[in-house]
Amino acid sequence: MxxxxxxxxxxxxxxxxxxxxxxxxxxxxxxxxxxxxIAFKSNPNIEKIIIVINKKHNAIAKxxxxxxxxxxxxxxxxxxxxxxxxxxxxxxxxxxxxVLIHDSVRPNIKNILINKIINxxxxxxxxxxxxxxxxxxxxxxxxxxxEHMDRTKFSLAQTPQGFNxxxxxxxxxxxxxxxxxxxxxxxxxxxxxxxxxxxxKITTKNDLIFLEHKMKKEKIYIQISGIGIDIHKFDxxxxxxxxVMGGIKIKHNKSLLGHSDADVVIHALVDSILGTISExxxxxxxxxxxxxxxxxxxxxFLKHAMSLLKKHKCKxxxxxxxxxxxxxxxxxxxxxxxxxxxxxxxxxxxCVSIKATTAENLGFIGRKEGIMAQCITTISKPYNE
Numbered sequence: 332m333x334x335x336x337x338x339x340x341x342x343x344x345x346x347x348x349x350x351x352x353x354x355x356x357x358x359x360x361x362x363x364x365x366x367x368x369i370a371f372k373s374n375p376n377i378e379k380i381i382i383v384i385n386k387k388h389n390a391i392a393k394x395x396x397x398x399x400x401x402x403x404x405x406x407x408x409x410x411x412x413x414x415x416x417x418x419x420x421x422x423x424x425x426x427x428x429x430v431l432i433h434d435s436v437r438p439n440i441k442n443i444l445i446n447k448i449i450n451x452x453x454x455x456x457x458x459x460x461x462x463x464x465x466x467x468x469x470x471x472x473x474x475x476x477x478e479h480m481d482r483t484k485f486s487l488a489q490t491p492q493g494f495n496x497x498x499x500x501x502x503x504x505x506x507x508x509x510x511x512x513x514x515x516x517x518x519x520x521x522x523x524x525x526x527x528x529x530x531x532k533i534t535t536k537n538d539l540i541f542l543e544h545k546m547k548k549e550k551i552y553i554q555i556s557g558i559g560i561d562i563h564k565f566d567x568x569x570x571x572x573x574x575v576m577g578g579i580k581i582k583h584n585k586s587l588l589g590h591s592d593a594d595v596v597i598h599a600l601v602d603s604i605l606g607t608i609s610e611x612x613x614x615x616x617x618x619x620x621x622x623x624x625x626x627x628x629x630x631x632f633l634k635h636a637m638s639l640l641k642k643h644k645c646k647x648x649x650x651x652x653x654x655x656x657x658x659x660x661x662x663x664x665x666x667x668x669x670x671x672x673x674x675x676x677x678x679x680x681x682c683v684s685i686k687a688t689t690a691e692n693l694g695f696i697g698r699k700e701g702i703m704a705q706c707i708t709t710i711s712k713p714y715n716e
Contacts, residue, residue: 336491339418354367412512416504445491460524558606560705563588571586579671581664591629594629596652653688
């Protein structure tokens with residue numbers, strides 16, 4: 332695995348309330364620990380989530396997180412350092428390249444910050460988000476101000492903090508007896524990025540009340556991908572001047588056979604969209620037994636799929652299309668096809684990828700009997716709607 336997230340939730344929150352555990356409090360109907368975990372679950376760059384819990388909280392933790400799959404649970408130790416090390420030991424079997432460590436009581440974490448940290452890890456072993464101190468900074472002792480500090484020389488650290496896994500594991504292993512409250516202190520060279528002022532850590536009841544108000548109007552979104560595959564054979568009996576792919580005409584002496592216009596690219600695209608929202612497939616909705624769709628423009632099918640996305644309150648993020656054929660050549664038409672599809676999807680052409688390859692003269696495609704298209708579409712979907 333490339334990137335694993337460790338969410339620390341084994342603390343008992345003495346500063347919050349002795350009788351109430353803050354990570355299991357609720358914000359707008361969802362537990363704090365759930366909100367933290369779903370933020371990482373919804374990020375396609377995170378391949379696994381590890382939740383570090385107190386053994387005594389096993390039942391409540393699993394109840395709060397029962398809606399999220401692909402989670403592993405690890406029991407924490409007597410200190411934060413031991414809890415982190417327990418998780419690092421556990422994930423060693425997955426051989427991750429990067430690891431992100433996050434406090435479960437920061438439930439308002441956004442994907443944009445997570446992605447920035449992961450991206451920076453390509454060039455640095457330790458990345459932390461920080462925010463500036465806006466108030467005057469004073470050093471105090473025994474109810475007295477003993478020094479006026481230059482606030483521009485200080486920052487407040489947040490989580491998640493990102494690390495090269497092997498480096499962090501090695502450093503923790505060599506400091507087992509140390510009391511480490513911030514994993515980045517183990518590194519000499521730490522790169523920082525601008526944090527998020529709304530990525531608040533719940534320490535007091537007032538923090539919980541503030542976040543409940545802050546997050547009230549915000550929806551939780553998850554990212555889902557769907558795959559579509561379509562194949563059409565060439566019409567070898569009738570000579571043609573063009574065939575249709577991606578909604579554009581491509582010069583060729585053979586057209587593709589199909590009940591509609593046989594647009595293999597849009598058909599694969601439609602099925603990938605329908606897959607993200609579990610709305611069946613193109614053949615089920617637009618049957619080739621129905622004369623209404625005889626020679627129909629496949630853009631009709633795509634518009635219907637997009638209307639279903641809208642019905643589900645989803646947003647299309649990206650479509651990656653593969654075209655497999657020996658002929659015709661796709662490269663002269665790639666950009667035009669990409670722009671047309673982006674227009675039909677109401678997205679930037681940067682959100683559409685079109686690739687082409689051959690079958691190396693193997694199989695029915697290699698024998699120039701037809702064309703195959705594959706598509707993976709990723710959408711953003713409101714959680715629990």
